Amino acid sequence: MLSKRHGSGEGEDHGIDLAPMLDFVLNLLIFFIITTSFVKEPGVSVDRAEAETVRMAEHGNILIAIRANGEIWMDRRQVDIRQIRPLVERLHIERPDDTVIVVADKAAKAGVLGKVMDEVKAGGIKEVAMGAAGAGGK
Numbered sequence: 001m002l003s004k005r006h007g008s009g010e011g012e013d014h015g016i017d018l019a020p021m022l023d024f025v026l027n028l029l030i031f032f033i034i035t036t037s038f039v040k041e042p043g044v045s046v047d048r049a050e051a052e053t054v055r056m057a058e059h060g061n062i063l064i065a066i067r068a069n070g071e072i073w074m075d076r077r078q079v080d081i082r083q084i085r086p087l088v089e090r091l092h093i094e095r096p097d098d099t100v101i102v103v104a105d106k107a108a109k110a111g112v113l114g115k116v117m118d119e120v121k122a123g124g125i126k127e128v129a130m131g132a133a134g135a136g137g138k
Contacts, residue, residue, distance in 0.1 A: 088123030103131035
């Protein structure tokens with residue numbers, strides 16, 4: 001006849017309690033989500049023209065880049081001129097206080113820049129700025 005041994009440790013759980021660690025990681029995740037600034041990058045770099053009368057903007061939440069060949073980039077992807085207004089409208093609904101900075105390559109055509117700025121204004125953004133390099137830098 002088999003006897004049941006007491007204190008042998010069989011059936012006892014000796015695992016590590018992960019609840020405090022999970023709580024800590026969740027708190028860190030929430031902290032980083034709250035403190036992250038949500039900036040829409042254009043996705044390309046352009047050769048900006050220099051300007052003597054540059055006024056530094058504190059922030060621009062939506063960046064649109066115009067390359068020398070006329071390509072328009074927004075949110076790290078190339079977009080057509082007709083896509084700018086709906087994209088800006090959607091972003092403006094999500095965050096109404098956003099501003100837009102249009103960064104154009106110094107070789108980009110002024111007509112493309114004007115059309116882009118018109119589309120941004122038509123999308124409901126009140127404050128549209130043009131990005132330029134300050135005197136002596138990019």
